[in-house]
Each structure stands twice: as C-alpha cells, then as structure tokens.
Amino acid sequence: MIRLDNVTKIYKTDGYRRVILDQASLTLKPGVSYGILGINGAGKSTTLRLMAGCEMPTRGRVIRTTRISWPLGFGGGFHPFMTGRENVIFVARIHGEDPRRVLAFVEDFAELGDYMNVPIRNYSSGMGARLAFGMSMAIPFDCYIVDEITGVGDARFAKRCEEVWSQRRANADIIMCSHSMDTIRDYAQQGIVLANGRAVIYPDVNDAIEVYQRLNQ
Incomplete structure (x- = not known):
C-alpha cells in the first residue's frame, strides 16, 4: 500500500511558487496497477518520485507498506x-x-x-x-515505478530488457505515467488524474483517460 496523507509539494524558483500537489490524500492498494495522467506540467513525474521516496513532500506524509522501486531506469x-x-x-x-x-x-x-x-x-x-x-x-520489488517506457540500446539489448521486464511485472504492481494511452490501458487497471494540485483516483482506467483527454483539449 502507498498512502498520500495531506501531501503538499511546492517548488520555489526565481521567486516563482509552483504548487504541484495541494493537500492531496489518496490510497493506492496492493494488487492494483495505476496509471498517472495529467497535462504537461501537472506534476506526474514529481508525484512518482514522491511515491518512490526520491523526493520529500513540502508538507504531509507518504506512507509505504510495500517494497517500492525507484523510477525505472532512474540513475539519479x-x-x-x-x-x-x-x-x-x-x-x-x-x-x-x-x-x-x-x-x-x-x-x-x-x-x-x-x-x-x-x-x-x-x-x-x-x-x-x-x-x-x-x-x-x-x-x-513488490511495486515498480515507471516514468515513461523508453527503449534502451540497440534492438538486441532492447529485446533483453523487455524479456526481463515482463518477468518482473508478472509478479508486481506498477505505477506509471505515459503519453501513450494504449500503454496506460495495457499496464493499469485504475487511473489517477492530476489537475490544479488535486489527485483523483478513478477505479476504471478508461474513465481516467476520458477525464484527461477533456482536460487536454
């Protein structure tokens, strides 16, 4: 389980204050894979890093009761x-x-x-x-964090990556963001839409995609 408890995330750069999450609370259940959706700049990657523990919230808590990866391929x-x-x-x-x-x-x-x-x-x-x-x-890991799936190396190495990744995700949950709605449908059962500092879970990922597409018009 991953739970965001009144999480606020704010960036301050050059005197500009940008609110990514504003007192967001939600619970991600084990056994479910989630797709995170939002227009550019909504904070998808930041939210993934908060869940993974790569960044800390400005206020609030992120509670994890399962073994969670860092963002897939992240070398930071x-x-x-x-x-x-x-x-x-x-x-x-x-x-x-x-x-x-x-x-x-x-x-x-x-x-x-x-x-x-x-x-x-x-x-x-x-x-x-x-x-x-x-x-x-x-x-x-019990849960893998994925910030876009991108190819690594040549075709032979990319095939090896896909083979081992398929083995890992067969026994684990996934929380991911992607610009491809087909990829989101392939990997996720439920969706989280980010907008204006809010995070809303949709039990049907197709409903989340529909909301995202309206926001992105």
Missing part, C-alpha cells in the same frame, strides 16, 4: 565519481540485497565489461542507461 541516485561496480554494490546494500548476486546480474545484463570499473561520470548516456536499467531489474 548514482554517484558520478564512483565506479559502476561501486555504485551497484552500494545500492544493493541499501536495499538489503546480496551485493555479489546483484553485481553478477548487472554485469551480465548491462554488458559494460571493463567500464564497470570506471567512474560513471565517464559513461556515455547509453552506458548509463544500461547500468541504471540493469540495476532496476536486479532487485525484485
């Missing part, structure tokens, strides 16, 4: 001056996983070879994406 938690190997071991220990098992999985999956021993600040964007996606798949 990696330290640029640490090697790929060091980053993987560090993240594995934070999540209580066997570092040797996780490292072996990522080394085999990401196919970075000797670059695992190079600081990731020297990685290309493609190499960083391979490491981040491999790390995301190395640890089994």
Whole structure:
C-alpha cells in the first residue's frame, strides 16, 4: 500500500511558487496497477518520485507498506565519481540485497565489461542507461515505478530488457505515467488524474483517460 496523507509539494524558483500537489490524500492498494495522467506540467513525474521516496513532500506524509522501486531506469541516485561496480554494490546494500548476486546480474545484463570499473561520470548516456536499467531489474520489488517506457540500446539489448521486464511485472504492481494511452490501458487497471494540485483516483482506467483527454483539449 502507498498512502498520500495531506501531501503538499511546492517548488520555489526565481521567486516563482509552483504548487504541484495541494493537500492531496489518496490510497493506492496492493494488487492494483495505476496509471498517472495529467497535462504537461501537472506534476506526474514529481508525484512518482514522491511515491518512490526520491523526493520529500513540502508538507504531509507518504506512507509505504510495500517494497517500492525507484523510477525505472532512474540513475539519479548514482554517484558520478564512483565506479559502476561501486555504485551497484552500494545500492544493493541499501536495499538489503546480496551485493555479489546483484553485481553478477548487472554485469551480465548491462554488458559494460571493463567500464564497470570506471567512474560513471565517464559513461556515455547509453552506458548509463544500461547500468541504471540493469540495476532496476536486479532487485525484485513488490511495486515498480515507471516514468515513461523508453527503449534502451540497440534492438538486441532492447529485446533483453523487455524479456526481463515482463518477468518482473508478472509478479508486481506498477505505477506509471505515459503519453501513450494504449500503454496506460495495457499496464493499469485504475487511473489517477492530476489537475490544479488535486489527485483523483478513478477505479476504471478508461474513465481516467476520458477525464484527461477533456482536460487536454
């Protein structure tokens, strides 16, 4: 379960105050996958990061009673001056996983070879994406956070990503945002629409999509 309890999220930049969520309260149940919808700038990615714990609310609480991933493929938690190997071991220990098992999985999956021993600040964007996606798949979570599904690497590697991702999501819930309504329908049973700082759950994802499309006209 994930529960937002009177959550407010405000960004302040250059004297401008932007309210993403305004005292939002909602409960996401286990066994259900959710699609988050909203027009550009509504705060979809921010809401996902709040749920994952990558960002903290300005006010209120986010309560989690299940094992939740960081946003799929998200490499923002990696330290640029640490090697790929060091980053993987560090993240594995934070999540209580066997570092040797996780490292072996990522080394085999990401196919970075000797670059695992190079600081990731020297990685290309493609190499960083391979490491981040491999790390995301190395640890089994009860709920995966997905901020758009994008291809990683060439066709052969993208196929490997899809195969392992299919295995993971077969036994886990998903909370995702996407600009593709077909993708939302494929992955989610229920929808959350963000608008003007409010977050509303729709038990039928098609109803959420209909509301979103009206807002986006």
